[in-house]
Amino acid sequence: EPEVTQTPSHQVTQMGQEVILRCVPISNHLYFYWYRQILGQKVEFLVSFYNNEISEKSEIFDDQFSVERPDGSNFTLKIRSTKLEDSAMYFCASSPGHPLSGANVLTFGAGSRLTVL
Amino acid sequence: SQKIEQNSEALNIQEGKTATLTCNYTNYSPAYLQWYRQDPGRGPVFLLLIRENEKEKRKERLKVTFDTTLKQSLFHITASQPADSATYLCALPNSGYSTLTFGKGTMLLVSP
Numbered sequence: 001e002p003e004v005t006q007t008p009s010h011q012v013t014q015m016g017q018e019v020i021l022r023c024v025p026i027s028n029h030l031y032f033y034w035y036r037q038i039l040g041q042k043v044e045f046l047v048s049f050y051n052n053e054i055s056e057k058s059e060i061f062d063d064q065f066s067v068e069r070p071d072g073s074n075f076t077l078k079i080r081s082t083k084l085e086d087s088a089m090y091f092c093a094s095s096p097g098h099p100l101s102g103a104n105v106l107t108f109g110a111g112s113r114l115t116v117l
Numbered sequence: 118s119q120k121i122e123q124n125s126e127a128l129n130i131q132e133g134k135t136a137t138l139t140c141n142y143t144n145y146s147p148a149y150l151q152w153y154r155q156d157p158g159r160g161p162v163f164l165l166l167i168r169e170n171e172k173e174k175r176k177e178r179l180k181v182t183f184d185t186t187l188k189q190s191l192f193h194i195t196a197s198q199p200a201d202s203a204t205y206l207c208a209l210p211n212s213g214y215s216t217l218t219f220g221k222g223t224m225l226l227v228s229p
């Protein structure tokens with residue numbers, strides 16, 4: 001079964017450092033997402049990406065964050081100048097079709113746990 | 118924005134019983150609603166999608182209902198097993214249908 005692959009599984013960084021979280025979505029999917037989950041809290045939407053541009057972003061996704069699809073397979077989330085409150089599990093997800101059609105069933109990766117010290 | 122409410126208290130049931138989880142939403146009624154399962158430290162896994170014109174949807178031991186008048190979905194697991202123990206998340210599209218918003222989820226614990 002096709003899956004979404006995320007690396008690293010766990011990253012520890014110092015406050016103020018930059019981190020890049022990587023994702024390989026399912027190959028024939030067209031829509032890509034980043035979500036995060038702070039320990040004990042709900043899965044929160046960060047950003048969606050379609051046709052090589054951001055289609056929607058939440059208020060969490062400020063200038064500290066950026067996303068990129070540098071080639072045909074990878075989808076990255078960059079967090080600049082990390083803060084303690086950025087510590088969370090970050091999930092990448094992809095979906096095959098347009099959300100309006102109901103075809104945006106999301107396939108999630110296993111997540112990247114970010115710990116900011 | 119849409120507010121999704123799921124019972125934050127864990128649901129404890131005995132093996133073999135039917136578990137019923139509730140998802141209420143407060144704003145517009147979406148064209149569809151989804152349920153996901155999340156195990157500790159893992160990403161959510163899609164279970165079922167139900168559309169607004171479907172009253173009920175089944176998949177093996179799972180059943181979902183969608184009542185747009187009550188603004189509520191019920192998620193049932195029949196003949197529950199300890200392996201069903203997990204957190205179950207309700208998810209709705211936002212008003213622009215550009216993404217999914219998740220509820221906080223309800224933890225289900227099935228004891229042998």
